[in-house]
Amino acid sequence: MTSILIRFVANAVALGVAVWLLGDISLGEEDASTASKTGTLLFVALIFGLVNLIVKPIVKxxxxxxxxxxxxxxxxxxxxxxxxxxxxIVGDSFEVDGFGAAVLGGLIISIVSWAVNMVLDRDDDD
Incomplete structure (x- = not known):
């Protein structure tokens, strides 16, 4: 259960970094409140995690x-x-403008997600 939560947090942080770094990836309306954007980010992270869990292995x-x-x-x-x-899947609340932005976003998400997983998934079994 902990590993699912760690993956969810890693996806949320990675998606947040991608939205922050790339202007072509956006969350909701620009004038939306921070709480609204955070809720949208968590929802998008959940959907992104499910897509990676179900669809990605088949495509690979x-x-x-x-x-x-x-x-x-x-x-x-x-x-x-x-x-x-x-x-x-998400619709208007999350937008990726073009394939180039998606490639850069995917690269950023992969790197940040890997780093967050490395930090959060510490096994102290020593």
Whole structure:
């Protein structure tokens, strides 16, 4: 249960960083309150986590030849597609403007999510 919560927090932080760094990825209205944007961010993080849990393994399986051929770089395209799918599912409250923004957003989300997971997922079994 803790690992699910850590992944959820990591996704939320990573999505927040991507929205903050890229002008082409936005959360809701620009004049919306901070609480409204935070709620939207948490909802988007939940949907993004479900998309990555359900859809991403299937897409990776069927694109395995491309992943091998590109030595894993096709993962950037898969991450961009998952971000665009999240945009499509969520609707107007989360927008990604174009495939280029999705690729950069996917890269930022991957790096930040990895870093947050490294910080939060400490096993003190020593």
């Amino acid at each position: 399986f069927f694109s395995m030849p491309l992943l091998i051929l590109t030595l894993g770089l096709f993962t950037l395209v898969i991450n961009a597609l998952m971000l665009l799918l999240t945009d499509w």
